[in-house]
Amino acid sequence: MLRKNTTPGKLIIVEGIDGSGKSTQIDLLYKWLHTQGRSVYFSEWNSSGLVKSTTKRAKKRKLFTPTTFSLLQCTDFADRWENRIFPMLKAGVIVLADRYAFTAFGRDVARGVDREWVRNLYSFAIQPDIALYFRVPLDVSVQRITGARATLKYYEAGMDLSLSESRIESFKLFQERILNEYDNMVNEFNLTVIDGNLTVQAQQRLVRGIVKQELDGWKGLPMPEVRPHSPFPVKIDTKKGKA
Amino acid sequence: MPEAKFYGAGFPYREIGDLPGKLIVLEGSDGVGRSTQIQLLRRWLEDEGFAVSDTGLKRSEITQQGLEAAQKGHTLGRITMALFYATDFADRLENQIIPALQAGFIVLSDRYSYSIMARDIIRGADPDWARKIYGFALKPDLVLYLKADVSDLISRLIHGRGLNYWESGRDIHPSNDLYDSFIDYQSELITLFNHLAEEFGFVTIDAGRPVMEVFTDLQNHIRDLLEDQRPILDEIF
Numbered sequence: 202m203l204r205k206n207t208t209p210g211k212l213i214i215v216e217g218i219d220g221s222g223k224s225t226q227i228d229l230l231y232k233w234l235h236t237q238g239r240s241v242y243f244s245e246w247n248s249s250g251l252v253k254s255t256t257k258r259a260k261k262r263k264l265f266t267p268t269t270f271s272l273l274q275c276t277d278f279a280d281r282w283e284n285r286i287f288p289m290l291k292a293g294v295i296v297l298a299d300r301y302a303f304t305a306f307g308r309d310v311a312r313g314v315d316r317e318w319v320r321n322l323y324s325f326a327i328q329p330d331i332a333l334y335f336r337v338p339l340d341v342s343v344q345r346i347t348g349a350r351a352t353l354k355y356y357e358a359g360m361d362l363s364l365s366e367s368r369i370e371s372f373k374l375f376q377e378r379i380l381n382e383y384d385n386m387v388n389e390f391n392l393t394v395i396d397g398n399l400t401v402q403a404q405q406r407l408v409r410g411i412v413k414q415e416l417d418g419w420k421g422l423p424m425p426e427v428r429p430h431s432p433f434p435v436k437i438d439t440k441k442g443k444a
Numbered sequence: 445m446p447e448a449k450f451y452g453a454g455f456p457y458r459e460i461g462d463l464p465g466k467l468i469v470l471e472g473s474d475g476v477g478r479s480t481q482i483q484l485l486r487r488w489l490e491d492e493g494f495a496v497s498d499t500g501l502k503r504s505e506i507t508q509q510g511l512e513a514a515q516k517g518h519t520l521g522r523i524t525m526a527l528f529y530a531t532d533f534a535d536r537l538e539n540q541i542i543p544a545l546q547a548g549f550i551v552l553s554d555r556y557s558y559s560i561m562a563r564d565i566i567r568g569a570d571p572d573w574a575r576k577i578y579g580f581a582l583k584p585d586l587v588l589y590l591k592a593d594v595s596d597l598i599s600r601l602i603h604g605r606g607l608n609y610w611e612s613g614r615d616i617h618p619s620n621d622l623y624d625s626f627i628d629y630q631s632e633l634i635t636l637f638n639h640l641a642e643e644f645g646f647v648t649i650d651a652g653r654p655v656m657e658v659f660t661d662l663q664n665h666i667r668d669l670l671e672d673q674r675p676i677l678d679e680i681f
Contacts, residue, residue, distance in 0.1 A: 251510075251514050251517075251519060251520065251524065252510065252514075252524075252528075254509075254510055254513075255506065255507055255509070255510030255511075258506075258509075258510075259506045262505075264505060264506050264535070265506070266455070266458075266534075266535075266538050266539075267455075267457050268455060268534045268538065268580055269506060269531055269534050269535045269538070272527055272530050272531040272534055273506070273507075273527075273531045275527050276524055276527040276528050276530075276531055279521065279523040279524040279526075279527050280519075280520075280521060280524040282521075282523065283521030283522070283523055283524055284519055284521060312457065313456055313457025313458075314453075314456065314457070315452070315453035315456050315579065317453070318452060318453050318576065318579050318580070321573060321576040321577070321579075322527070322577060324570075324573055325523055325570070325573065
């Protein structure tokens with residue numbers, strides 16, 4: 202359902218339920234690639250400047266239904282896609298995305314929209330070169346999220362679904378549905394599963410290994426110059442002739 | 445419309461039930477006279493004792509501000525605009541149109557998903573993608589397509605509110621001047637609308653005639669639709 206990547210860029214995305222550790226991993230990956238002198242661009246779910254105020258307002262006033270929630274998030278994604286992600290890929294940049302269409306396929310379907318319908322919405326997007334799915338058991342995720350934050354937000358906890366009066370209970374039931382959707386997407390979209398129970402470093406080792414293999418022999422957009430203030434010396438791989 | 449029918453999956457998480465109201469859509473180009481006709485129809489139907497609700501693009505509480513702000517800037521991409529409009533439409537459908545139909549109102553919709561779809565397709569969207577977005581769209585009871593030539597539209601707009609950026613498709617037809625853009629863009633839209641009219645079974649109305657003639661035509665079609673709900677005046681007098 203997603204288009205094949207015919208751009209010279211590389212698209213690497215991370216997915217997983219809240220508290221799966223994916224943002225930590227992609228942050229480390231970003232820094233690692235950057236240090237190597239790669240042209241990298243990072244894009245985060247729900248971060249379009251054009252759509253942000255609309256989303257914020259609608260969340261605050263609880264105006265969303267599952268359909269409008271799904272459509273507005275896709276609008277946000279489309280803005281990032283059209284103005285940033287796609288041009289970057291065409292230029293030969295490595296684009297890292299914290300959450301991608303699969304987040305919508307998980308959450309929106311958990312909210313009750315039609316599976317095929319939401320897949321069509323995102324069909325303008327590209328199948329990532331690497332799609333990493335950080336899988337953690339539900340109780341680990343719940344523990345991480347409730348331990349780190351004072352309160353769960355209304356939509357984050359899936360309160361709009363009226364699954365439970367308790368935010369934590371609602372969050373659990375909502376995440377459980379999303380987890381099921383993710384598990385079904387592993388084959389459908391060729392997601393690479395990473396065990397989110399491993400240590401941060403062990404996970405990062407796996408991630409870097411996968412990325413290194415994908416980038417082997419690939420030349421992206423060169424950096425215009427070696428950055429003078431790089432915290433680490435830039436390693437030149439003479440064999441492949443790239444920085 | 446006793447039972448709700450959708451173009452696709454509709455709203456699977458929601459029980460819609462019977463819709464005793466009627467959904468009547470007026471479609472057609474910019475400047476074809478839709479809003480004038482809607483005003484006339486509303487007054488007429490209310491005189492006949494029907495409760496009427498009207499709606500039109502960009503009136504959703506969720507998206508109104510954001511979409512208008514986005515259209516004033518220069519970063520609004522085509523896919524983004526398509527989805528912004530879809531959000532607006534979905535919100536009004538779920539929170540305004542369907543509740544009104546459930547309450548037995550006649551809903552007059554100034555444009556519907558077809559207009560948005562047409563503008564998306566003209567802007568290069570995959571036609572299949574654009575159609576499938578509106579799998580949640582309720583099938584109207586009647587779609588009246590006000591058809592006019594570009595020359596009619598020009599005449600109306602020049603003597604009315606003037607030509608504007610989006611209605612002239614300046615984003616996709618950066619011709620030398622606004623006039624040429626308008627002609628090119630609206631001609632393409634009319635051609636596409638004629639196709640959609642066939643595909644979706646619109647009733648085509650010649651809108652190149654005086655307002656009251658067009659209105660009489662619209663009344664006749666709506667009377668046919670409402671024949672099982674005779675106006676109360678007939679019974680009282």
